[in-house]
Amino acid sequence: MTDTAAQPAAVATTPPDTMAWDSGLRRLMMIYLPLGCFVLILLFPFYWMAITSFKPNAELMNYKEHNPFWISSPTLAHIKHLLFNTAYPRWLWTTMLVAIGSTTLSLIASTLAAYAIERLRFRGSPYVGLGIYLAYLVPPSILFIPLATVVVQFGLFDSPLALILVYPTFLVPFCTWLLIGYFKSIPYELEECALVDGATRLQILRRITLPLAVPGLISAGIFSFTLSWNEFIYALAFIQSGANKTVPVAILTELVTGDVYQWGALMAGSLLGSLPVAIFYSLFVDYYVSSLTGAVKE
Amino acid sequence: MSVTTLPTLALARRQPSWLVRLFDYKPFLIVMCLAPAIGLLAVFLTYPLGLGIWLAFTDTTIGRRGVFVGFENFQYLLTDPLWWNAVFYSVVYTAIATFGKFALGFWLALLLNNHFPFKSLLRAIILMPWIVPTVLSALAFWWIYDPQFSIISYLLVDVLHWRTTNVDFLGSPWPARFSLIAANIWRGIPFVAISLLAGLQTISPSLYEAAMLDGASAWQRFRYITFPMMMPILAIVMTFSIIFTFTDFQLVYAITRGGPVNSTHLLATLAFQRGIAGGELGEGAAIAVSMIPFLVFATLFSYFGLARRKWQQGESND
Numbered sequence: 001m002t003d004t005a006a007q008p009a010a011v012a013t014t015p016p017d018t019m020a021w022d023s024g025l026r027r028l029m030m031i032y033l034p035l036g037c038f039v040l041i042l043l044f045p046f047y048w049m050a051i052t053s054f055k056p057n058a059e060l061m062n063y064k065e066h067n068p069f070w071i072s073s074p075t076l077a078h079i080k081h082l083l084f085n086t087a088y089p090r091w092l093w094t095t096m097l098v099a100i101g102s103t104t105l106s107l108i109a110s111t112l113a114a115y116a117i118e119r120l121r122f123r124g125s126p127y128v129g130l131g132i133y134l135a136y137l138v139p140p141s142i143l144f145i146p147l148a149t150v151v152v153q154f155g156l157f158d159s160p161l162a163l164i165l166v167y168p169t170f171l172v173p174f175c176t177w178l179l180i181g182y183f184k185s186i187p188y189e190l191e192e193c194a195l196v197d198g199a200t201r202l203q204i205l206r207r208i209t210l211p212l213a214v215p216g217l218i219s220a221g222i223f224s225f226t227l228s229w230n231e232f233i234y235a236l237a238f239i240q241s242g243a244n245k246t247v248p249v250a251i252l253t254e255l256v257t258g259d260v261y262q263w264g265a266l267m268a269g270s271l272l273g274s275l276p277v278a279i280f281y282s283l284f285v286d287y288y289v290s291s292l293t294g295a296v297k298e
Numbered sequence: 299m300s301v302t303t304l305p306t307l308a309l310a311r312r313q314p315s316w317l318v319r320l321f322d323y324k325p326f327l328i329v330m331c332l333a334p335a336i337g338l339l340a341v342f343l344t345y346p347l348g349l350g351i352w353l354a355f356t357d358t359t360i361g362r363r364g365v366f367v368g369f370e371n372f373q374y375l376l377t378d379p380l381w382w383n384a385v386f387y388s389v390v391y392t393a394i395a396t397f398g399k400f401a402l403g404f405w406l407a408l409l410l411n412n413h414f415p416f417k418s419l420l421r422a423i424i425l426m427p428w429i430v431p432t433v434l435s436a437l438a439f440w441w442i443y444d445p446q447f448s449i450i451s452y453l454l455v456d457v458l459h460w461r462t463t464n465v466d467f468l469g470s471p472w473p474a475r476f477s478l479i480a481a482n483i484w485r486g487i488p489f490v491a492i493s494l495l496a497g498l499q500t501i502s503p504s505l506y507e508a509a510m511l512d513g514a515s516a517w518q519r520f521r522y523i524t525f526p527m528m529m530p531i532l533a534i535v536m537t538f539s540i541i542f543t544f545t546d547f548q549l550v551y552a553i554t555r556g557g558p559v560n561s562t563h564l565l566a567t568l569a570f571q572r573g574i575a576g577g578e579l580g581e582g583a584a585i586a587v588s589m590i591p592f593l594v595f596a597t598l599f600s601y602f603g604l605a606r607r608k609w610q611q612g613e614s615n616d
Contacts, residue, residue: 034411038424048438048441090510108334111333112332113334113336140547141547141565145353146583150342200322202321229431230433237574248434251437263441278426
């Protein structure tokens with residue numbers, strides 16, 4: 001045992017220079033090179049999307065005379081076309097409305113549910129928590145056909161309100177789960193003190209638990225916003241008229257026309273549609289990472 | 299005069315306290331707190347789930363109430379080569395994409411677990427594919443896979459001179475299938491890597507120190523410490539990943555819509571084509587319901603298959 005441990009140490013001490021250089025090179029080959037490849041591949045589609053949106057059509061279709069990785073004469077024509085010749089601003093507005101509406105709704109519902117499950121412990125509360133967790137495992141692809149008939153029954157077909165009501169089905173389980181974790185981390189003694197001082201349960205929730213759970217609420221909020229901004233299948237199935245579509249659906253169904261695709265406009269639309277979540281994301285990176293990892297660890 | 303005012307005053311004083319007391323009454327408060335979440339989930343999740351199973355046994359079309367037809371839809375599906383095709387591709391898609399995502403994602407997580415400058419910035423950048431709406435990045439892939447102006451073809455033909463003709467990514471079945479799988483792996487790597495990185499960071503460094511003192515090689519440290527310690531989190535992330543890869547819809551719908559010649563239909567896109575676009579709600583629901591056994595099996599397999607080993611590990615260690 002001691003031999004094997006001592007041997008590498010001895011080797012390392014005799015030729016220090018070559019080892020240092022060797023480990024530096026090794027580090028480069030084993031860590032930085034693969035990492036660089038990963039970053040390059042993961043980001044390339046975005047670079048390609050961005051560069052296509054500012055390229056004039058002549059450059060887009062001619063790789064022989066123009067280097068495709070760069071723009072010689074950038075143009076705003078595609079974005080101008082999108083903003084003034086299509087209903088793009090309207091789609092952005094609808095998407096924003098739906099995302100904010102469903103996020104608010106599911107935040108309220110899941111805060112109350114998480115509080116009831118975690119703090120107002122009652123017989124069977126773990127089972128309610130498990131039931132809500134299982135709801136997260138039901139994928140939208142199984143639900144969209146019967147949900148379409150439900151939406152029609154409620155007279156909500158082709159209305160953004162349908163999306164605001166339906167999105168919580170995948171937002172509430174996630175948020176409840178995340179918030180249960182957050183409420184767990186708040187010491188129960190604080191609430192006991194308040195109870196002894198004669199505060200009611202609702203006062204405790206409003207004055208003590210909620211202010212302490214603000215980071216959790218922000219995580220759940222931005223996550224829900226992103227998920228509802230990105231949602232596709234429900235929006236595709238429940239919205240018919242061009243004006244009420246959300247950005248992801250509208251770009252695919254309204255901008256893809258005919259046989260010749262307007263790649264400049266399509267990529268500009270994708271870029272603009274990704275920007276709100278990308279900006280949101282850059283402001284709250286840590287919350288995203290913590291909620292993503294927290295949700296998995298729970 | 300005073301006789302008439304007193305009761306009203308008392309009533310006025312009692313009323314708020316009655317309300318407050320009601321809201322402080324625990325069973326009532328529990329019901330009130332759970333009502334919005336449970337209500338939303340019951341109306342828009344549990345009810346449609348049951349309704350979907352019921353629809354699968356009827357011949358409902360858009361605009362017409364169906365009648366119960368028993369297993370007719372499923373019998374028809376079993377004779378439908380398109381359904382078998384979709385089952386086949388769904389399984390292949392899930393298997394290869396999950397394997398790719400986890401192999402590459404685990405590698406990326408191990409790389410990110412090292413110390414180097416700008417680590418948090420890099421971690422933030424890597425999550426981008428997961429944050430951006432899938433359909434929009436799928437459109438970027440569609441453009442990357444363009445038959446004429448594909449940037450990959452340009453690189454292979456004009457820059458590297460490895461090929462003489464452009465790659466036909468989406469024009470024939472197998473290349474189209476693998477192109478979609480590649481796009482799915484691209485989108486899935488960040489989620490897997492960041493979740494697994496969180497797991498890696500919980501492994502105590504003292505375990506590695508002990509193993510190093512015992513003379514374990516890098517591979518042995520990975521095989522006997524990292525891998526077993528990661529089992530529980532791998533089980534959870536893989537369960538999620540399998541469920542959402544098997545039921546994937548967006549990527550396929552955005553890039554190929556099931557083509558060429560229906561070779562890239564997943565069960566979800568086939569269900570959409572038949573159920574919503576074709577109007578055969580009953581048949582579409584049957585296709586959607588036919589996903590459930592696969593999902594249950596995959597979940598049980600990945601969860602118990604991986605978790606059991608963790609228990610064994612825990613037992614032998616404790």
